[in-house]
Amino acid sequence: MVATKTNPGNYFEDFKIGQILDHATPRTITEGDVSLYTALYGSRFALQSADSFALNCGLEAAPIDNLLVFHIIFGKTVPDISLNAVANLGYADVRFETSVFPGDTVQATSEIIGLKENSNGKTGVVYVRSTGTNQMGAVVLEYVRWVMVHKKDIMAPAPETVVPVLPERVDPARFMLPHGLDFSGYNTTLAGSPHYFEDYEIGEKIDHVDGMTIEEAEHMMATRLYQNTAKVHFNQHQMQEDRFGRRLIYGGHIISLARALTFNGLGNAQLIAAINGGSHTAPTFAGHTIYAWSVILEKAEIPNHQDAGALRVRTLATKDMPCEAFPDKLPDGKRNSAVILDFDYWAILPKKTIEV
Template sequence: MNKTSNGNFFEDFRVGQEFRHATPRTLTEADAALNIALYGSRFAINSSDVFAQGIGLPRAPLDDLLVFHVVIGKTVPDISLNAVANLGYAEFRWGVPVYPGDTLSAHSTVLGLRENSNKASGVVWVRSTGVNQRGEMVLDYVRWVMVHKRDPQAPVQPTVVPTTAPAVKPEDLVVPAGLSIAGYDDGAAGSSHRWEDYAPGERIDHVSGITLEDSDHMFSTRLYQNTARVHFDAFAGKNTRFGRRLAYGGHVISLMRALSFNGLANGFRVAAFNAGSHVGPTFGGDTIYAWSEVLETAPLPGRRDVGALRMRSIAAKDCPCGEWPGKGADGKYHPAVVLDLDYWVLMPRRLA
């Protein structure tokens, strides 16, 4: 009996199929420190227990994107080991905060399938959910990914393309229980700009760049127990269309988030992704820059102390973002763009 898994290929998936992903993981203070070491994030809420306690939390929660990395990493061996590309995210929403000592596990359900016209691959839509040791939802999202077929001749399931919401509604964003903005310390957080100070259309250049090494992105994906082959195998990488290893797209998201501190320091929680795409590949040696635009500002029902900002952040490689590289009127991206992410962050409001 063959005991080795080569992962699922497109023809192996069925709509409604459920996966319970392997290797629950207890996250610790070490994951918090490594998240800082890998991306240089400076948000006070994830850096200081004292700051977090000042806003009513038991201690510093783990970075929201770390939760994303761990959950998506668990899904890889079942869903995307044979992925061609990660295509998109929707209805992507964080739940209860995750603290050191919490153990995360993940499960997924197949929502849709569509073979590509070349019959070499197809698109798989899954809903994946991460939960803590109490079964509480920490992250829930729809992702679609292009997966190779094992055999181009293999028959496939009927096409099902699920409908996903164009954006997460403000009223569906989760504000951590017990959060109390009265003790929010702008000085420690590094900014006096609050929710009221941002307006739709405003653009922010996050200025700095950070170079990504092969060693860095492999370190992060191993930490997340993400086994996607394209990131780890330089030998096999030589024979791909890129001729080399590909950095994990999530690494770029975290770098963008860390860079966004300069301008968004009070955006203390990533609450949801509305949509996102990895526009181009990133490789070891690339330097990542980022800029953002405020798409929308939304109050939250029942809260006078916290509001939501809908941001669009663009990351570009080897291209400082003072001239706002993005998507042209022709629908084509500036060649330096590697990430285009539409997401909600929570930010303190001015208290009356």
């Protein structure tokens, strides 16, 4: 018998309810990571772009974009959870707890909280709650995701079905905004948008107008940046035998593209405090052009923050379809096939104050 030292990854039948997975490779996030992230998506939100702007908002420096933190911690979990994935399906109860700054180190652990074998007997859905911490042990991020994973042995018995009950939304009372955040001297000129929290109405729809085409090299660089080793993103030799015949674009890549596109219309949405839910509704490949539109679902006050308010935003991203008609579901209730992301999150905006 030949011994092996390689990691084949976990298959669906390897997961057990309550199982704890401590993930390898802590990661120190640097200014180089921030520059690469900006190069990949072109995000223009001022709070993450300039130390001077962040200092004027009460912070010690420009914080790491919360989505970059999310992707890096997500990447830690891939070798143990989704190396043998068919696709990541969705997210819920995503909470950003402690700000991350260049020089901070993050690591991750996960708990299996749900299992459901699919009717084909070849795959199953794994529900997992992952937690990212910094070098001081403080929680920086906690989230639930569910992912479809191949079975290695299709004859392996199905586990008892456990589907966790997840909250529809994160309660604004649970928000943990950056320590010292103060928008009382907010400068809309430098931020690039004149629209405050009060300027948005529930039900308002925003076509973000711009589009970005995904290049194969950019997607590969992004996935490597996050140390995401999922085969569906990297291995074209293997994926040519898949039903699509191509590598799938990592769903988080679409989230970051959509978030960057929302600057045109939501330029003062400086922070994502929480993600209520998100689903990847169709596959995306290199060569597709991504557009986005948003609708304001809810407005909320933030405890102990009179200078800021929270907008609950639903952003939909499309491939190769501009969003002037706000594409969503068809008259028969089915999803428009051009819609690839349905993303529900809380954004933090300044309230109207005297500018300096």
